[in-house]
Structures are given as C-alpha cells and as structure tokens.
Amino acid sequence: MQLSDFSPAPNQGGNPELYETENRAVDPGGLVLDALAKIAPWQGRTLVDLGCGSGYWLGSYADAAEVIGVEPDPTLVPRAAARSASARVLHGSAEHVPLPDASVDVVHARFAYFWPPRCERGLREVLRVLRPGGTLVVIDNDWRNGEFAALLRACAGSAAMGGGDRTDAWWSERGAERTEVLSSWAFDSRADLEAVLRMEFPDGTADAWLEQHPEATGLSYGFVLFSVRRG
Numbered sequence: 277m278q279l280s281d282f283s284p285a286p287n288q289g290g291n292p293e294l295y296e297t298e299n300r301a302v303d304p305g306g307l308v309l310d311a312l313a314k315i316a317p318w319q320g321r322t323l324v325d326l327g328c329g330s331g332y333w334l335g336s337y338a339d340a341a342e343v344i345g346v347e348p349d350p351t352l353v354p355r356a357a358a359r360s361a362s363a364r365v366l367h368g369s370a371e372h373v374p375l376p377d378a379s380v381d382v383v384h385a386r387f388a389y390f391w392p393p394r395c396e397r398g399l400r401e402v403l404r405v406l407r408p409g410g411t412l413v414v415i416d417n418d419w420r421n422g423e424f425a426a427l428l429r430a431c432a433g434s435a436a437m438g439g440g441d442r443t444d445a446w447w448s449e450r451g452a453e454r455t456e457v458l459s460s461w462a463f464d465s466r467a468d469l470e471a472v473l474r475m476e477f478p479d480g481t482a483d484a485w486l487e488q489h490p491e492a493t494g495l496s497y498g499f500v501l502f503s504v505r506r507g
C-alpha cells in the first residue's frame with residue numbers, strides 16, 4: 277500500500293540500531309511518560325502509538341486494554357511487531373490510520389509526522405479515530421530549554437523550521453494544551469553519545485559542543501507535549 281504522507285526518518289529508518297541506542301538514553305527518569313500518563317491516562321483504554329518506528333515504546337503502555345502501533349515504513353513494521361507480543365502493529369500513517377471511526381481513546385505520536393504546518397490532514401484523521409473525549413498527545417522538541425535545544429537552534433536550516441514559535445502557534449490555533457518537560461539523554465558511553473549526536477546533526481553542529489564537554493555522556497533535553505482533546 278502506498279502512503280502518500282510517508283516520509284522516511286533518516287535516524288529511525290536509516291540506522292535502526294543506533295536509533296535504538298538513542299531511545300535507550302532518552303528520558304532516564306521517565307518524566308515524559310509520567311507527563312503523558314497525566315494528560316491522557318491509558319490504563320484500561322485503547323492506545324495508538326502513531327509512527328511507532330521499531331516499536332521501542334510499545335511496551336511502556338502494557339496496562340492499556342489494547343496497544344496498537346501504526347507505522348508507514350515497511351521495513352520497521354515487522355521489527356515493531358516482533359518486539360511486542362501483546363501489541364498489534366499495523367501498516368498505516370497519520371493520514372491513513374487503518375482503524376474504524378471513534379475506536380481509540382489515546383493517540384500518541386512521538387517525533388512522528390506532526391511537524392506543523394503540514395499536518396492538518398493527519399490531525400483530521402486522528403480526530404476521526406478518537407472516541408469523543410479521547411486525546412491526541414504529540415511529543416516534540418523544546419526549542420528553548422536544555423542543551424539539545426541549543427544544538428537545534430544552531431543547526432543549519434533551523435531558521436526555516438521557525439525555532440518553535442511556528443509550531444506553538446499552529447497548535448495553539450487548534451486549541452492544544454502545551455506541556456514542557458525538561459529531562460535528559462543519558463548514554464552508557466561517550467562513544468554512544470557522540471555517534472547519536474552525529475546521526476542527529478550530520479552537518480557537524482554538535483562537534484563544538486562535544487569539544488567543550490569532553491567528559492559528557494549525556495545532555496539536558498527539553499520536550500514539549502501538545503495535546504488535543506476530541507469534543
């Protein structure tokens with residue numbers, strides 16, 4: 277099936293092993309999951325992880341009544357399916373969610389598809405599958421807080437991405453709530469930190485930071501959660 281909105285992810289799709297290392301380092305204190313659970317509790321409910329990649333986070337929602345991963349990259353769907361026996365993994369995308377109307381309580385997208393402003397169709401599709409009272413929660417980068425945000429602002433092309441203001445405005449116009457979570461990345465080794473930063477910033481943006489922090493095996497990282505409730 278061709279999914280017109282599928283845009284392969286250079287990190288998750290291009291180097292799944294290294295992206296796994298990145299995911300292992302993300303948010304060691306579980307602050308993002310805590311915030312997500314507060315905004316949209318999934319216990320006993322049906323949760324969709326939209327753009328679930330290789331399914332790293334599917335196991336985090338084990339106490340949901342049902343967990344469904346949706347992923348457009350055909351190379352990642354089998355990886356995600358193999359990871360979790362209890363989750364169902366479907367080939368689909370934000371604009372083509374293969375689920376019936378009003379069948380889901382929580383849709384959660386973690387660094388997937390929702391890069392405003394070109395995501396109106398996906399938002400409409402997510403609202404179609406959500407039950408009344410259901411919630412979409414999108415996890416994005418905070419462009420203002422944390423050492424990772426400074427790297428984002430410094431990287432080539434960041435001005436064109438609007439530095440967070442455009443994203444905030446787009447969600448605000450759609451009635452979204454905005455929640456900041458200041459957390460971190462913590463790697464097992466310096467080599468892992470360097471490899472992941474160089475994957476995320478192939479233009480060399482992170483090199484100066486790495487030189488200035490020769491002992492670092494992690495860095496502070498701000499997340500923003502945008503949530504929209506279906507009325």
Ligand SMILES: C[S@@+](CC[C@H](N)C(=O)[O-])C[C@H]1O[C@@H](n2cnc3c(N)ncnc32)[C@H](O)[C@@H]1O
Pocket residue numbers: 281282283284285287288289299326327328329330331332333347348349352368369370371385386387388389
């Ligand atoms: C940066 S990865 C994040 C993967 C996963 N959410 C995680 O945090 O481990 C972005 C994911 O979005 C997927 N993706 C690309 N286009 C998409 C679309 N139109 N709808 C939903 N997901 C999409 C990619 O294939 C990739 O798996």
